[in-house]
Amino acid sequence: SLPLENKRVLVTAAGQGIGRASALAFARAGADVVATDINADALNSLSGETNIETRLLDVLKDEAVASVIAEAGPFDVLFNCAGFVHSGSVLDMADKDLDFAFDLNVRAMVRTIRAVLPSMLERGGGAIINMASVASSIKGVPNRCAYSVTKAAVIGLTKSVAADYVSQGIRCNAICPGTVESPSLQDRMKAQGDYEAARAAFIARQPMGRLGTPEEIADLAVHLATATYTTGQAYAIDGGWTI
Ligand code: NAD
Secondary structure (H helix, E strand, O other), X not given: OOOOOOOEEEEOOOOOHHHHHHHHHHHHOOOEEEEEEOOHHHHHOOOOXXXXXXXXXXXXXXXXXXXXXXXXXXXXXXXXXXXXXXXXXXXXXXXXXXXXXXXXXXXXXXXXXXXXXXXXXXXXXXXXXXXXOOEOOOEOXXXXXXXXXXXXXXXXXXXXXXXXXXHHOEEEEEEXXXXXOOHHHHHHHHHOOOHHHHHHHHHHOOOXXXXXXXXXXXXXXXXXXXXXXXXXXXXXXXXXXXX
16 A cells, blocks of 8 residues: 555645645655645646645635635645745845745744644644755855745744644654755746856755755655654755755
């Protein structure tokens, strides 16, 4: 039998990049996947995939999060993948950017966790996986202040949830990627003007000499959904960036 058979998995930001690859990987592992995103066109690219049901969900909205989880749950696994990358140092960072980064990168995870936890506790278990980054409390990365502040908070949230519920069957871990080939990374490279130079610079910071793939990160998400003796950890998956 498959490792996630009879498990219900909720993925946020599943329309593209790591979230999309993870929805597909969870489904291949036998799970019933509810793939959510704010972008209907991106979500449509998953329609017709075996074991995947798609739902529009803006994780910035409390009521939408609560109602989608009430209707489509209960869930055994929650993968909080939604996040946004701001560029800039502490002096470049506008308050509104920091507020937005906190709302999307951190508070959205608080929202979904609050909505799934009660039924996980009732049913005696669950796995929560939060998307952080090595750009966080793990590594200082230039020009990523708002991003790194919020991704460090994701690691704190992860450890806090893990500590509070470890005796009640709940596991909570964070994934901390290096640089991963995704649509938003493409946008960031294009936005820098010289695409080839930007790409070369991203690759240069990865000691393995290449970018990661969404599928490689998805494999770790599936592993953490089934890794029954691990909780509260921040897993770097970064092509050797933090060796
Ligand atoms: P991406 O940035 O290309 O796609 C993000 C997805 O999030 C999009 O489908 C978008 O529609 C969705 N989204 C945006 N706002 C939303 C909202 N309010 N509600 C629901 N969905 C929303 O994908 P990616 O680069 O694979 O990034 C996914 C996660 O991985 C993010 O949390 C990111 O910070 C993290 N991460 C990415 C990298 C990388 O190099 N790509 C590295 C480390 C961490």
